[in-house]
Amino acid sequence: MELKENDAKLFTPGPLTTSLTVKKAMLHDLGSRDTVFLNIVAYIREKLLHLADASADDYTAVLLQGSGSYAVEATFSTSVPQQDAKVLIIENGAYGQRMVKICRTLNIPHDVLSFGETERVQADQVAEKLKSNRYTHVAIIHCETSSGILNPIDEIGQLVHDHGAEKGSTVYIVDSMSAFGAVPVSLRNGHITYIISSANKCIEGVPGFSFVISKKQHLLKCQGQARSLVLDLYDQYVYMEQSKQFRFTPPTHTILAFKQALDELDEEGGVQGRGKRYQENNKRIRELMRSFGFVELIKPEYQTYIITSYYYPPAPFNFESFYQKLSKKDQLIYPGKTTVTDCFRIGNIGRLFVKDMEILAESIKDVCQEMGINLPLKNDNNQ
Numbered sequence: 454m455e456l457k458e459n460d461a462k463l464f465t466p467g468p469l470t471t472s473l474t475v476k477k478a479m480l481h482d483l484g485s486r487d488t489v490f491l492n493i494v495a496y497i498r499e500k501l502l503h504l505a506d507a508s509a510d511d512y513t514a515v516l517l518q519g520s521g522s523y524a525v526e527a528t529f530s531t532s533v534p535q536q537d538a539k540v541l542i543i544e545n546g547a548y549g550q551r552m553v554k555i556c557r558t559l560n561i562p563h564d565v566l567s568f569g570e571t572e573r574v575q576a577d578q579v580a581e582k583l584k585s586n587r588y589t590h591v592a593i594i595h596c597e598t599s600s601g602i603l604n605p606i607d608e609i610g611q612l613v614h615d616h617g618a619e620k621g622s623t624v625y626i627v628d629s630m631s632a633f634g635a636v637p638v639s640l641r642n643g644h645i646t647y648i649i650s651s652a653n654k655c656i657e658g659v660p661g662f663s664f665v666i667s668k669k670q671h672l673l674k675c676q677g678q679a680r681s682l683v684l685d686l687y688d689q690y691v692y693m694e695q696s697k698q699f700r701f702t703p704p705t706h707t708i709l710a711f712k713q714a715l716d717e718l719d720e721e722g723g724v725q726g727r728g729k730r731y732q733e734n735n736k737r738i739r740e741l742m743r744s745f746g747f748v749e750l751i752k753p754e755y756q757t758y759i760i761t762s763y764y765y766p767p768a769p770f771n772f773e774s775f776y777q778k779l780s781k782k783d784q785l786i787y788p789g790k791t792t793v794t795d796c797f798r799i800g801n802i803g804r805l806f807v808k809d810m811e812i813l814a815e816s817i818k819d820v821c822q823e824m825g826i827n828l829p830l831k832n833d834n835n836q
């Protein structure tokens with residue numbers, strides 16, 4: 454199989470389009486005990502704390518081989534005691550439902566508070582639910598990438614903090630996979646115990662590892678709790694502290710790419726700067742799609758600037774053919790990930806700029822024409 458000279462643009466929620474310099478950073482073979490490598494790992498761990506507004510006295514960043522889901526599973530596996538624990542999972546989409554599956558698989562007692570896949574998490578209902586039971590852990594998704602909804606993690610964090618006999622005793626787990634690095638977070642203000650993300654989302658690295666920024670005071674209590682050998686955040690942490698190394702083969706090339714990606718995040722003005730570019734990308738594609746008559750799935754006030762879901766227009770629209778024709782033009786979009794209705798998604802994270810969003814929109818226009826779809830669409834019958 455031959456690769457093309459220029460890759461297609463990825464309007465997807467990860468892996469995503471990365472800069473040439475991030476890709477080039479991988480052109481080295483480092484040993485896992487190499488001092489240069491170990492120093493880079495230490496640098497990354499420190500830098501991640503900074504991005505999360507977390508002090509090194511209270512928090513630690515643990516890196517873990519594997520995609521984001523591995524870190525989510527490791528967090529539940531490690532942080533929930535084998536006895537006397539009950540987790541509340543707040544969900545409004547596929548990634549929240551994945552947390553439910555993880556707890557089911559690990560035999561972790563849990564309740565689920567569900568909101569619709571097109572609804573934002575509502576604090577008043579969470580407050581009610583918290584009154585009904587004594588939960589030891591509460592988990593939520595920051596940006597529900599399946600739809601594009603941004604959940605109010607700080608507001609829920611305050612409720613979790615106030616829950617239970619002793620303030621701050623309830624563990625709060627936030628999956629910020631597709632938001633971390635571009636949407637500001639503060640572990641302190643959000644009263645977050647564990648926040649999870651991965652290399653290949655808004656920090657614009659390549660896939661290969663994930664990370665969990667963890668409250669040390671809690672993580673240190675988790676020895677021997679994990680239901681897995683490899684997905685043991687506590688062991689990974691202790692080993693990394695003692696030896697600066699990963700427990701098992703580290704993704705050395707991915708780590709090098711990530712270091713470069715962090716430098717580029719800095720150059721862009723950090724989380725604020727990255728967020729600004731994504732907001733501009735998102736605004737532009739939504740304007741153009743709206744002008745074509747495409748209808749968004751999520752209410753604008755719930756919508757984040759990471760990814761946008763669109764209803765399928767009526768026939769002759771057909772997603773498979775729409776997708777194939779766009780990919781022939783080197784524009785890769787994503788199918789929907791909701792069960793409520795047929796939709797597709799356009800992500801705007803990664804090394805993408807307003808110009809790329811305009812080229813995508815132009816391609817969508819051409820593809821619609823090829824498919825015999827007249828633009829603008831008539832809005833009264835496309836939902």
Ligand SMILES: *Cc1c(COP(=O)(O)O)cnc(C)c1O
Pocket residue numbers: 466467520521522523548594596597598628629630631651
């Ligand atoms: C990407 C993502 C994940 C992790 O998915 P992987 O396929 O394991 O990388 C988890 N949660 C959210 C919200 C995500 O966007």
